[in-house]
Amino acid sequence: MNLLKTVLHQKHCDLGAKMAAFAGYDMPIQYTSVKDESIAVRNGCGMFDVSHMGEFLVEGPEAHKFVDFIVTNDFLNAGDNKAVYSPLCRENGTVIDDLIAYKLGAEKVLICVNAANIKKDWDWISSKTEGFDITLEDQSDDTSLIAVQGPGSEEALKKIGLLSSGDFPYYSVSPDNFDGTEVLLARTGYTGEDGFEVFCPNDKILNLWEKLIEVNVTPCGLASRDVLRLEVCYPLYGHELNDDLTPLDANLKWTVKLDKPSFLGKDSLENIKPTYRLAKLSLEKGIPREGYSVLNNEGSKIGHITSGTHSVSLGKGICLALVKRSEWPENKNFSIEIRNKVFPATYHTKPFVTGGHK
Amino acid sequence: MSHNVPENLKYTKEHEWTLIEGDVATIGITDFAQSALGDIVFVELPEVGGNMEIETAFGVVESIKSVSDLYAPLTGEVLEANAELEGAPELLNTDPYKNWIVKIKVTNTAELEQLMTPSAYLEHCNSIE
Structure with missing residues (x-):
């Protein structure tokens, strides 16, 4: 099988990372040591290339309404600039994927999905748009993503010129400017620590990575990311969630808002015994x-x-x-x-x- | 990449080293093995007094990401197991040649001929990189 590569692939190889297949991509599993990389994130600041993840942009007058309809969590009532974690379910309540939806504007939502599920999610979401005044765009191939994680994240981003207009709360987003280009900062992650995910056009991502190295952010592989997410008990699709399980099987009842008037999977999730x-x-x-x-x-x-x-x-x-x-x-x-x-x-x-x- | 392959030891394709002293063989994992495994966090040792058979699993080493069997380089009876590794498995990363895993009494000396010389083992390592 031909593995896909992120823009930073060569950089990872140059840094001596151990590479392995993950979700169809050749990804860095570790640079020096899973232990050291995990500790860097818990105590300082580490970064992960997660450019393999998928990004869908939903735009239009009914963008909020549409996203609220396809996810089980409450997206409609989330505040401006908020991020919402949610399962994406079929009518029968089984989980297609779990995702984060970012409320970028009155008519603009960014959905970030798991790399392994990009095609499945796209096929599903694009089949449900009828009757909604929206447009849907798959930006996965044009967008790179670095997760900067750990208590030192805010300081690290400030050192490279980001966050100049001040910080913002956990689980929310803010546009920013890096090297003359608009990037999106989301205060989210998969480690349980404070941190940011920087959505950045492909042509600036290498520069961003190198600037973060200059301010001593530790490059981390996906193996330490897995340890970190498991320590804080975040589910991983393909493990705690899959096509045969509902969110209720994986203790995600808190993300299923049955008081919403309607959403995909509602009828089943109301009646189903997990x-x-x-x-x-x-x-x-x-x-x-x-x-x-x-x-x-x-x-x-x-x-x-x-x-x-x-x-x-x-x-x-x-x-x-x-x-x-x-x-x-x-x-x-x-x-x-x-x-x-x-x-x-x-x-x-x-x-x-x-x-x-x- | 260069590998630390001491000249006084014999090796297996499965990346174990053995030090032969009379009819006693001291066995451990090589520098190549510890480096490939990464942070070693668990070692399962065989029972002292038990027998191990060449090329069969006698124990387990686990890194954060993986579980690997330890394969016996020789047939023999387990004389000693390095219990220190149970509390401090990371010693296998720190110094894989000082921190042996088991000592056995070799029961089939004919098998000694099957072990690899340092140069043959080094070649083996280079071929799989």
């Missing part, structure tokens, strides 16, 4: 991995791990697991089977790590 519930589990010994079985205290399989890793912040194994609601152990007694051995797990009610975002 099959699964997501459990947050950690191990004192051993590392839980995707696909491993979750057992109750009688040794029966009650679920499976959807994402698992070694938490750099906690120094132990952590995971998310889909557990059948019908078999949910009220005593919270979970175990994980690793290579035919059973390890008792600790059940967590809160994310493993509390990110520092404001």
Whole structure:
């Protein structure tokens, strides 16, 4: 298979990054060490090339109304310049993708979607536009994206001349100017830390990356991004979410606003009984991995791990697991089977790590 | 890329090193292996007194991203396992040649001939990069 490349591909190779296939792209997995890169984001500032992600622009008098109709979360009542995280569901309630929609103006919305789902999302969204006074444009190939993440992000962006008109709240957006070109700053990310995602035209992205290197922002690969998002329990499409699950299976009830008058999937999500519930589990010994079985205290399989890793912040194994609601152990007694051995797990009610975002 | 391949050791294609002293073989993973794995965060050691068989899995090393079996370079009985690695698996990154994994009593000396010389191993590393 021919892998796609982001504009920064050569730069990653020059920096000695370990590259691997991700969502059809040849992406940097790590530069020096997953551990060091994770720590850089938790304690300082790191950056990720996430240009592989997709961007759709919705414009027109009914742009807000349309986006509100296709997503399950409340987009219509979000304030100006706000960002809204939401699943994108079919009529039967299953999840096509999860996305962030940015309210850029009265008639303008940017939707950022997962790289692996760009075509599926585009086909779906563009098939639902009838009756709405909007235009839809796929800007994925023209837009590059760097996520600058960590408590030092604001300072780093200021050092390279961004944020000169002041900062703005978490989960909102602001246009800015970099090197004579308009860019979009979104105070969002996938690490749980304060940070910004900079949407930038392809021809300026290398300059932006190099300027951020000059102010000592640590280049980070997707492996550390996965550790960071799992520590704060953010779902990843293809793992905690997929074509067969509804948001209710993945503890995303908070993103399904059944009091909205209408949206795609509403009827099903009102009536459906979810099959699964997501459990947050950690191990004192051993590392839980995707696909491993979750057992109750009688040794029966009650679920499976959807994402698992070694938490750099906690120094132990952590995971998310889909557990059948019908078999949910009220005593919270979970175990994980690793290579035919059973390890008792600790059940967590809160994310493993509390990110520092404001 | 250059690899640290000490001259006094023998190697396997699976990136283990062995130090032969009499009928005792000390076994670990190579610098190439630790570098390819990245941050090592878990090591599963075999039981002392158990037997291991050449080219079969005797333990596991896990980095943040991956799970890899350790393959026995030789057949033998496990004399010692380096328990220090259970609490500090990152020692395999720090110094993979000082921080051995197991010591075994070699039971089939004919197998020693199958081990790779440092130069053959170095060539093997260069061929897979």
